[in-house]
Amino acid sequence: MFSAVYVETEARDHPRARAILERYRDLPQIECERYGQIFNRKAQNFRLQKEYPALILARKHGRKVLPAPGGYGFDAGQSHYFSHMLNCIYDCRYCFLQGMYRSAHCVLFVNYEDFADSIRQTIAAGPGNQVFYSGYDCDSLALEPVSGFAEFFVPFFAEHPAAVMELRTKSTQVAGLLQIDAAPNCVIAMSFTTEAAARRWERNVPSIEKRLAALGRLQDAGWPVALRFEPLLPEADSNAYENLFKLIFSRLRSDRLHSVSTGLFRMPADFFRNTLKLYPDEPLFARETQTENGVVSLQQPNREAWLAELEAALFRHIDPASYYRCAE
Amino acid sequence: MNGAVNLAVAHRLEAKVLLDWFDLTEIEPKKKFRCYGGSEGIALTVTGMGVENAAAGVRHLHDSQPPGFRAWLNIGIAGHDSAALGEGFLIRRIMHRESGELYWPPVTDLKLPGCELITVAEPETGYPEDAAYDMEGAGFFAAAAGLISTDLVYVFKIISDNRENPVANVDPKQVPDLIRGQESAIRKLVSHLRERSARFAGYYGMPVEFDLLLDKYRFSATRKAGLARLCRRFHALGKQDRLTALARERFRDAASLMTAMDAELARTGKPVI
Numbered sequence: 001m002f003s004a005v006y007v008e009t010e011a012r013d014h015p016r017a018r019a020i021l022e023r024y025r026d027l028p029q030i031e032c033e034r035y036g037q038i039f040n041r042k043a044q045n046f047r048l049q050k051e052y053p054a055l056i057l058a059r060k061h062g063r064k065v066l067p068a069p070g071g072y073g074f075d076a077g078q079s080h081y082f083s084h085m086l087n088c089i090y091d092c093r094y095c096f097l098q099g100m101y102r103s104a105h106c107v108l109f110v111n112y113e114d115f116a117d118s119i120r121q122t123i124a125a126g127p128g129n130q131v132f133y134s135g136y137d138c139d140s141l142a143l144e145p146v147s148g149f150a151e152f153f154v155p156f157f158a159e160h161p162a163a164v165m166e167l168r169t170k171s172t173q174v175a176g177l178l179q180i181d182a183a184p185n186c187v188i189a190m191s192f193t194t195e196a197a198a199r200r201w202e203r204n205v206p207s208i209e210k211r212l213a214a215l216g217r218l219q220d221a222g223w224p225v226a227l228r229f230e231p232l233l234p235e236a237d238s239n240a241y242e243n244l245f246k247l248i249f250s251r252l253r254s255d256r257l258h259s260v261s262t263g264l265f266r267m268p269a270d271f272f273r274n275t276l277k278l279y280p281d282e283p284l285f286a287r288e289t290q291t292e293n294g295v296v297s298l299q300q301p302n303r304e305a306w307l308a309e310l311e312a313a314l315f316r317h318i319d320p321a322s323y324y325r326c327a328e
Numbered sequence: 329m330n331g332a333v334n335l336a337v338a339h340r341l342e343a344k345v346l347l348d349w350f351d352l353t354e355i356e357p358k359k360k361f362r363c364y365g366g367s368e369g370i371a372l373t374v375t376g377m378g379v380e381n382a383a384a385g386v387r388h389l390h391d392s393q394p395p396g397f398r399a400w401l402n403i404g405i406a407g408h409d410s411a412a413l414g415e416g417f418l419i420r421r422i423m424h425r426e427s428g429e430l431y432w433p434p435v436t437d438l439k440l441p442g443c444e445l446i447t448v449a450e451p452e453t454g455y456p457e458d459a460a461y462d463m464e465g466a467g468f469f470a471a472a473a474g475l476i477s478t479d480l481v482y483v484f485k486i487i488s489d490n491r492e493n494p495v496a497n498v499d500p501k502q503v504p505d506l507i508r509g510q511e512s513a514i515r516k517l518v519s520h521l522r523e524r525s526a527r528f529a530g531y532y533g534m535p536v537e538f539d540l541l542l543d544k545y546r547f548s549a550t551r552k553a554g555l556a557r558l559c560r561r562f563h564a565l566g567k568q569d570r571l572t573a574l575a576r577e578r579f580r581d582a583a584s585l586m587t588a589m590d591a592e593l594a595r596t597g598k599p600v601i
Contacts (some may be wrong), residue, residue, distance in 0.1 A: 030420050030435070032421075032430075037430060038432050043476075043477055043478045044477060044478055044479060045477035048477060048480070048527070048528065049434070052434065052435065052436050052437055233599075233601065235599050235601055236601060281530075281560070281563060283564050283565055283566070285564070286561040288593070288594060
């Protein structure tokens with residue numbers, strides 16, 4: 001999975017870093033002062049680096065909990081995000097991370113305890129029912145056997161029932177979750193695109209079937225499960241989404257879903273520019289686009305009608321009250 | 329798939345075996361830095377010793393070549409406290425002792441032994457750190473990284489001296505043998521870099537129509553960038569034939585051409601998959 005492990009000098013002795021270094025003892029281990037020396041260097045090529053990504057173990061300094069962008073997520077109340085990891089082991093062509101970071105290496109911040117302190121303070125300072133999103137800059141569960149992220153944060157949130165944590169993922173790494181009691185305030189939100197889109201644009205990502213099987217097991221074990229249909233992309237097969245919905249709702253109990261959302265393909269304009277530079281040969285980015293309020297999306301005639309049709313298909317399976325459009 | 333790779337060595341003795349392996353002959357006219365090339369997309373420069381020469385040699389070879397994407401590989405001898413003579417290392421981190429600058433060459437899955445490199449101004453005899461010591465690596469890397477993505481710049485060092493066999497005892501005549509002893513690793517590296525640079529050129533090379541159109545019409549710098557984007561979009565959308573056809577047509581000027589290209593691309597209204 002990784003070609004090497006870089007480790008910050010000050011993170012090296014953290015027990016979590018020591019365990020990961022031991023796990024990867026056969027890989028080159030290279031010390032650095034700050035993760036930015038490797039991660040933020042100029043003249044890196046994200047696309048080439050994806051062939052041999054490295055893991056960077058670091059200590060997070062500064063603000064660890066940030067306000068979630070407006071329109072992101074399921075709760076209209078106060079919402080936040082925190083990133084124990086930057087970047088993702090999957091390689092989804094439509095992902096904004098490739099336009100946001102110069103490097104394809106994964107940074108794992110090992111000082112979870114400091115994140116927990118910040119979250120605790122945020123909970124104490126704010127009103128009730130705050131939401132904390134963990135999968136904004138990474139996949140929350142994809143690296144679970146290495147990171148132990150959920151293993152640490154699920155029990156933490158279980159002790160803070162007034163707050164909700166969303167684990168956003170495309171991973172099937174749920175074995176750890178299935179070994180513990182379901183936490184009603186920890187939502188496992190699985191992202192899906194259609195079968196054709198997944199085949200074309202999602203590399204190293206578990207198949208839809210496997211993701212559904214993992215979600216089914218979680219649902220059976222009592223975990224709140226959510227569905228995220230992102231990014232929505234126009235398809236030649238007009239039945240593609242309907243088929244996806246049929247498949248999903250034949251495997252999951254829709255009456256037990258925490259929430260369902262959709263979100264169009266969209267990217268901040270500067271990230272899109274970077275992504276286009278990286279993939280000038282990618283048909284997805286060569287399409288006609290439109291920019292509104294600094295956000296690039298694909299031009300699509302009758303977009304609203306298409307969305308409405310798609311939502312109507314979705315509402316044949318779910319309660320519209322559990323649905324929202326992600327506008328961030 | 330074979331791309332282009334530039335090799336840089338400090339000394340003619342380090343070049344000797346490489347010229348033979350890769351069938352490289354000297355490029356005329358001879359200038360400050362001796363440069364060699366062959367038919368396989370591999371070139372080599374002998375930079376001379378020290379960081380400044382290494383950097384200048386890299387730039388010289390680059391400037392003497394037509395535009396294109398080329399990976400860079402520095403091969404040379406180095407000292408190390410404990411590593412055995414003849415052992416080869418793919419460098420993972422370079423420190424320029426004089427400036428304190430750090431450089432981070434890519435790590436691959438080639439399973440070659442790796443270590444840190446410290447580039448020094450004078451031959452190191454004390455080997456204080458667990459690292460290889462050379463006199464060119466930092467200069468080479470800094471210069472090559474200014475020309476191409478750092479993911480295509482590698483440094484490979486072969487141990488010529490250590491605590492038991494100090495640098496003063498290195499016999500220059502042994503240098504070709506030291507290089508020869510790492511033939512398998514060097515060939516593997518060159519082959520790996522050729523594949524990577526070919527992929528890179530495939531990703532970022534311009535369609536041939538771009539140059540044809542540049543010759544045919546006058547473009548401002550802004551329009552030239554716009555033309556590059558349009559040519560790439562034609563290729564990405566699988567409309568090469570339409571681009572070729574447009575390139576054959578006669579338009580009044582560059583603006584008219586680009587308007588026609590825009591209109592053609594806008595006709596692509598099909599869904600993305």
